[in-house]
Amino acid sequence: MDPHTIFELRRYRLLPAGREALISLFDREFVEPQEALGMRVEGEFRDLDDPDSFVWVRSFKDMQTRTEALASFYSGPIWKEHGPAANATMLNSDNVLLLKPAAGVLPFSHNLPRDREVSRSEVPGLAILNICSLAPQAEEDFARFFRDNALPAMQAAGARIDGLFITERSENGFPRLPVRQGETVFVWFEYHEDQNSAAGYQNRLRQNPIWTDEIYPQMDGRCWRRIEVARLTPTSRSLCAW
Template sequence: MTRNDMYGGADCTDDELREHRAMPTLSDLPTPAAPDCRVVELRQYTLYPGRRDALIELFDREFVDAQEAQGINVLGQFRDLDDADRFVWLRGFADMAARGDALAAFYGGRAWAEHRDAANATMADSDDVLLLRPAWRGAALPAQARGAARGDGLLRAQIFHLKEAAGDELLALCRRAACPQARVQAWYVTESALNNFPRLPLREGEPVLVGLAFFDDALAGEGWANELDTLLQPWQRRPAQALRLAPTSRSALQA
């Protein structure tokens, strides 16, 4: 939506690497049920000062149901606790073909036509978008992460900017990652398919690894984030981005 329009552990074993290599490729997997989508967008919007609550009220009221009606899974929308002018949200699709069809239907539909001017008026930039896929079978956010509000909890998102696309050794290490304080963890990597809805720009050519973890306490998870950052240093081309995200009242993903 543009304005115009691991915990660480030892080195992974040979058996773990063989297990990862034996995993089916993404194209071999059946289309998963929501929210375990093959394709996920992580969208970060920079808003004009003081406009975030206005966008959230509009988004939650007008854009969630309208997108879901077109087959888009609006996985969650959040306030960035460290930036009062940033709005972050996630949406998922069954696959790339479904993404193209669903986005065309939504952005060509009534809800967007009626409310796009009001939405765009809140946004200084909406082009910070990563196209992702689950890092392995079962790495996506599970269904039980949706819908159960947990008061003052939060979602931590660690975005690791990689020197190259995530490989076997890195993903095997991530599969072993565990944080006892987190209720849910999930892992995503860059989806390399070409943007099939070019009206909405993406950050292309940037291999990333994204770790998500839900905590009941808004102060929890700092150690998890720091440990991950240290553990994954050999693979990073620049410092990771750390987000502390509080779900809106309408967010399907609740911490």
């Protein structure tokens, strides 16, 4: 599978009761046409704590490929036919972070190939999305600290880390789809078998005095606000699953 270097973390705020309609439409009409243009739909999720939120991640080989693929898709017949119905479920679709991988973890390496998706009988798992808001230009230093200190502790406690990401600062080549510019973030995805597994992991992590007394306080102290955490469950077509 070709390595992808650009990732979009997209979080949509939907109208009440709009999420299932959007997921059904998305899975039926939008997955294959995007991937035929070189995009990869890495994961689709429901937010457990917000019934009106749909979260998904797509990736691209590079920024030029992103610009060309988005221009082709959003000017093409599939979006022309089904885009209005998708937009009708949404209050806002502009909460988008443009990201690139940070060293230490190959992004979404546990994802199934798309051609094996249909063989699954269920799509289990719980993804924890974590977003750290940082001072300008601080992401590389934060990523090094995380990779060298936090990552080993998390993995020892039983988390599967599916990706570490930092802000991609290239100009948005497709301004028709806005992204959150001028922000500095570090993002990590962790994955667990279920909520009980995630709770057990948290208990083990808190029992590590190096984590509670040194690692987490240093991480938290570098963030401009509390680390934003979302609990996500995969949809039936999400490649990111347990």
